[in-house]
Amino acid sequence: MTASPITLRAAAAADMTAVGGIDARITGTAKPQYWAEMFERFGRRDDRFFLLAEADDGVVGYVAGEVRAWEFGSPPCGWVFVIGVDPAARGRKVATQLFQALCEAMESRGVDTIRTMIACDDELNMAFFRAQGMMGGPFIELEMPLSQRGEWERDA
């Protein structure tokens, strides 16, 4: 049986149930409030994007991102904040289509670089972004437990 074609469109508030369902199937955790807030944050502004991939059987993937300027000293740049594909729809280039559409949307806003942050052990998603052409950039994430702060200040 041939899989139905994938179409892309902007997300609407009513889609968040389907988006949250895909996320829950991927992560094992339902977060309805989070997705409602994500739509408020990304779905209603001109410099932010929340796109969906749809097949005959409904929503099969999503991506959200925005243009951010001068964060960490960086000139305006596109950020990918989240991307997800229904496990049942994998292998149909859904994520690639979503990512390319987000890149086009970012370009239309005048930025020439797209960036994301990803867990070091998230090999699946890191391999995906690398397959799109992304490489390590000029930033590195640093962090520490706040409980450690006192120990280091004593010696400073």
Added chain:
Amino acid sequence: MKLQQATRCALFAVFELAREPGRQVAAAEIADAYGLSVNHLAKVLRELSRAKVIKSVRGAGGGYTLAANPKRLTLYDIISRFEDIHPEETDETGGGATEGARALQRVLSEIDAITQSTLKSISVATFLKLGR
């Protein structure tokens, strides 16, 4: 990160075989292209064959082809066969149980984690694109 010659041979060989899927490539052809010793490369190819990364076809017109899926095979899969890049909580830094050794171990662990994460996320298919 400095790679041993065997590792570089393996990466070049896999790169060449992945570039033309299905074509049988002779060891001498790869050696010529990269300026490698055929004998050294032959040993590396045997190791890659044992690991089922590549397969050899004997006889006239024989050579090597990629056996693994280039979208699934990562640089880590190849490099870890020839280099010790596995994270270990051992006293490799020397210095015993001193604070200096502990400090150095923490720095090296961070570097190892980044290296592993990079190598595990680059498939051979992606590696091919990086050469264009």
